Amino acid sequence: NAGVTQTPKFQVLKTGQSMTLQCAQDMNHEYMSWYRQDPGMGLRLIHYSVGAGITDQGEVPNGYNVSRSTTEDFPLRLLSAAPSQTSVYFCASRLTARDRASTGELFFGEGSRLTVL
Amino acid sequence: RKEVEQDPGPFNVPEGATVAFNCTYSNSASQSFFWYRQDCRKEPKLLMSVYSSGNEDGRFTAQLNRASQYISLLIRDSKLSDSATYLCVVNPAWGGFKTIFGAGTRLFVKA
Numbered sequence: 001n002a003g004v005t006q007t008p009k010f011q012v013l014k015t016g017q018s019m020t021l022q023c024a025q026d027m028n029h030e031y032m033s034w035y036r037q038d039p040g041m042g043l044r045l046i047h048y049s050v051g052a053g054i055t056d057q058g059e060v061p062n063g064y065n066v067s068r069s070t071t072e073d074f075p076l077r078l079l080s081a082a083p084s085q086t087s088v089y090f091c092a093s094r095l096t097a098r099d100r101a102s103t104g105e106l107f108f109g110e111g112s113r114l115t116v117l
Numbered sequence: 118r119k120e121v122e123q124d125p126g127p128f129n130v131p132e133g134a135t136v137a138f139n140c141t142y143s144n145s146a147s148q149s150f151f152w153y154r155q156d157c158r159k160e161p162k163l164l165m166s167v168y169s170s171g172n173e174d175g176r177f178t179a180q181l182n183r184a185s186q187y188i189s190l191l192i193r194d195s196k197l198s199d200s201a202t203y204l205c206v207v208n209p210a211w212g213g214f215k216t217i218f219g220a221g222t223r224l225f226v227k228a
Contacts, residue, residue: 035218042220045217090160104166108161111158
């Protein structure tokens with residue numbers, strides 16, 4: 001199983017450019033989420049989704065858009081990159097409580113390291 | 118106040134030492150709790166879930182005190198390979214969606 005796959009692993013952008021971080025999971029998880037991790041700040045939730053067509057904001061949603069057209073994919077879009085968005089981005093997924101197999105464990109991708117100049 | 122707070126660390130301990138990490142959470146409705154481990158520049162991975170009755174996995178023991186809204190992780194007989202950042206993680210309600218991470222406590226185990 002591939003688990004959670006994120007692309008790209010590294011990206012350098014100029015201020016004002018746009019890009020999309022891709023996330024795909026093959027575990028049939030309903031719940032998917034995006035976090036950013038900055039030194040000393042821990043992981044902060046950007047957006048999350050509990051199923052296809054359903055998304056909601058986390059702690060730090062400004063500057064980011066998401067969509068969930070399929071169960072497998074949850075892309076994160078930066079419409080106009082800013083230096084403050086320089087960070088490591090993690091996509092994570094898990095089962096929801098409706099699934100009896102759910103333990104609440106989050107499964108992470110390997111991260112995408114973004115630098116905005 | 119942060120929703121999940123941890124000891125800032127870092128903790129520097131010799132091999133064989135016992136080390137304890139503490140964590141507090143602010144949402145009394147929180148239902149599920151975890152400790153994750155994160156190695157340098159890697160993704161977090163589940164170390165263990167935390168139950169009200171306390172639970173043990175080899176050298177690792179986790180405790181939960183709902184009345185005090187406090188979670189702990191005890192590592193006995195520390196190994197060099199235990200060096201990592203330990204993240205306290207809270208789900209606001211069972212099946213709740215905004216999983217919240219503490220900032221993490223860095224552990225260095227030295228020979």
